[in-house]
Amino acid sequence: MANVIGIDVGGTNLRVGVFEGHQLIQETRFQADFSHICHTHSPSQAWEKIISITSTGIRNVLVQFPDVQHIGMGFPGFIDPNTQTVAQSPNFPGLDHVNLAQDLGEVLQKKVIVENDALAAAYGEYCLAGKPDTGLIYIGLGTGLGGGLIHAGRPFAGQHGVAMEVGHIIVEPNGRPCGCGNNGCVEQYASASGVATSYHTLSGQRLSAYEIAQRADDGDALALEAYRQAAIYLAQMLATVVKVVDVPNIVVGGGMCHAWHLMKTAFDIQLETDLIPVLRGKLSVTPSHTHDIAGMLGAAQLALLHNTHLS
Numbered sequence: 001m002a003n004v005i006g007i008d009v010g011g012t013n014l015r016v017g018v019f020e021g022h023q024l025i026q027e028t029r030f031q032a033d034f035s036h037i038c039h040t041h042s043p044s045q046a047w048e049k050i051i052s053i054t055s056t057g058i059r060n061v062l063v064q065f066p067d068v069q070h071i072g073m074g075f076p077g078f079i080d081p082n083t084q085t086v087a088q089s090p091n092f093p094g095l096d097h098v099n100l101a102q103d104l105g106e107v108l109q110k111k112v113i114v115e116n117d118a119l120a121a122a123y124g125e126y127c128l129a130g131k132p133d134t135g136l137i138y139i140g141l142g143t144g145l146g147g148g149l150i151h152a153g154r155p156f157a158g159q160h161g162v163a164m165e166v167g168h169i170i171v172e173p174n175g176r177p178c179g180c181g182n183n184g185c186v187e188q189y190a191s192a193s194g195v196a197t198s199y200h201t202l203s204g205q206r207l208s209a210y211e212i213a214q215r216a217d218d219g220d221a222l223a224l225e226a227y228r229q230a231a232i233y234l235a236q237m238l239a240t241v242v243k244v245v246d247v248p249n250i251v252v253g254g255g256m257c258h259a260w261h262l263m264k265t266a267f268d269i270q271l272e273t274d275l276i277p278v279l280r281g282k283l284s285v286t287p288s289h290t291h292d293i294a295g296m297l298g299a300a301q302l303a304l305l306h307n308t309h310l311s
């Protein structure tokens with residue numbers, strides 16, 4: 001079985017995984033603060049840097065695995081399913097209508113496919129769950145908040161690549177400003193950056209979500225409150241999503257799912273309250289147990305799926 005590369009682009013790093021089937025045989029992480037680059041350079045300069053950093057990272061891996069033919073990438077942004085271009089990336093401002101798949105493919109001289117990062121992770125979780133007939137909803141709690149739906153065995157991206165952009169569902173009218181241009185999006189409350197903002201509002205201290213989780217574990221009431229608020233907003237959003245798509249399998253992943261124990265009680269109560277009564281008790285919401293490899297695996301599997309459909 002030939003090896004396939006799956007890449008997960010995060011807010012601060014780039015993870016390149018080499019897979020044999022579902023098995024991760026090597027992971028390489030690169031420091032890649034694309035968000036900072038986008039905030040400090042013109043869009044064209046930022047794009048040049050991003051392509052350069054990404055292609056250099058992948059080349060280093062390809063030296064060890066020269067037989068790799070397929071490369072899939074999960075990227076945080078709205079990916080147009082027809083053109084594979086990044087239509088917009090709220091976390092990487094200025095990257096509008098850039099052709100990531102084409103530009104990277106030309107530099108690497110390999111076929112590259114690009115998918116929204118949360119949708120790639122959704123497909124990875126779906127593969128690891130044995131491809132359940134009911135489909136799967138994935139919620140990624142990282143720097144931002146992403147979502148993905150697998151329906152009828154395939155990622156559901158919608159006509160413009162914004163299906164399941166659940167992080168931008170508004171839960172607080174006129175609330176915190178969001179990178180997408182609106183206010184009060186759930187991402188601004190129930191993500192790592194959202195928790196950090198909540199804790200700053202409550203305590204006046206600026207800490208990372210990880211540090212706040214440590215404080216919460218030590219009994220810090222304000223840290224617990226920041227995570228409780230995140231859990232409530234997350235449950236409100238998810239109850240809305242389930243009313244739209246009625247998919248019972250929900251996996252919560254991303255770096256912040258390590259703090260799920262701080263959110264679970266408030267989340268469960270709010271979700272049951274907000275669900276349509278007929279759905280109460282019928283959903284499976286579980287934190288990911290895949291050690292955060294779903295994004296890379298899904299990207300790799302989607303590269304294979306895409307190729308299968310072309311051939």
Ligand SMILES: [Zn+2]
Pocket residue numbers: 167168169178179180181182185187
């Ligand atoms: Zn938003």
